[in-house]
Every structure is written in C-alpha cells, then in structure tokens.
C-alpha cells in the first residue's frame with residue numbers, strides 16, 4: 074500500500090514535468106523570433122528621392138532581407154528649411170547637367186520648371202514602390218513625416234516612383250532599382 078502510494082506520487086511528478094516541458098515547447102513554437110526591422114527616411118523633392126538610413130546617412134537605395142518589417146518615414150522637401158529644400162532643387166539641375174535625367178531642357182529651364190511647379194502649388198509627391206502595395210503621399214509643408222510600415226515579403230528589385238502629379242518633371246521622378254529585397 075505504502076509502495077503503490079509513493080509510485081502514484083512519482084507518476085504525478087513525472088506527469089507534471091512532462092506537462093511543463095510540453096507547455097514550454099508549445100510556447101516556444103507559438104512565439105517565433107520577431108522579424109528584423111529597418112527604418113528609412115525618404116525625402117521626395119522636385120524631381121527625385123533621397124534616402125537616409127537610421128543613422129541619417131544618405132544611401133543610394135533601400136536594401137533589406139526578405140521578411141524585414143520596413144518602416145518608411147516620408148517627407149516632402151518643401152516642408153524642410155529653405156536651404157535644404159533649395160539644395161534638392163540644385164540636385165535636379167545637376168542631374169540634368171550630368172545627363173542622367175530631364176532630357177531636352179537646359180539647367181536654367183529646369184530651374185524655372187521647378188519654380189513653376191511650386192508657384193502652381195504642386196508641392197506634394199508620393200513614394201510608390203513598384204510590385205508592392207505601397208504608395209505614400211507627402212503632406213505639403215508638414216514637418217512630420219508620413220509613417221508607413223509593411224513587410225518586405227517579395228524578393229526582387231523594385232523601383233521607387235512618384236505617383237502624384239507634381240509638375241513638369243513628374244514623368245522623370247523615379248529611382249530605378251531603389252528598393253531591393255534579397
């Protein structure tokens with residue numbers, strides 16, 4: 074009687090330990106490691122995009138591993154200080170001078186087109202990622218960026234394009250291969 078009683082308690086003990094292990098295992102399976110995350114700031118200007126990493130360093134394109142939870146902070150250049158804003162305009166003129174974009178017009182003509190777009194109140198742009206359901210419109214003059222988070226679930230090389238009419242150079246506002254998921 075004494076022996077079977079202690080065997081009973083041993084069995085209970087074993088059951089409790091096994092139960093705890095099964096429970097622990099199930100918890101481990103139910104809570105996979107969180108996905109990697111990455112945040113980038115994208116400045117949209119007349120007529121291009123500038124990308125910055127989490128340290129504020131400008132980078133030529135966004136590169137992430139598949140499955141990364143990507144946060145984009147999108148801001149229109151018009152919302153930045155006049156100096157910075159004008160600096161982006163100079164980039165556009167320089168891009169023309171390097172013959173990398175904006176064919177058919179001279180540097181001063183490009184400069185005039187930028188001023189015309191602003192005079193017409195065409196201050197906003199969008200950041201659309203081809204192949205993804207991502208299209209973020211800037212908020213003119215708002216110093217707070219528009220924030221969007223999505224999962225980079227499709228591998229490949231995608232373009233960042235403006236999908237909101239922003240004047241003459243809108244047609245050229247694209248960063249080919251600007252979003253790469255490996």
Ligand SMILES: [Cu+2]
Nearest residue numbers: 235237239243
């Ligand atoms: Cu545009």
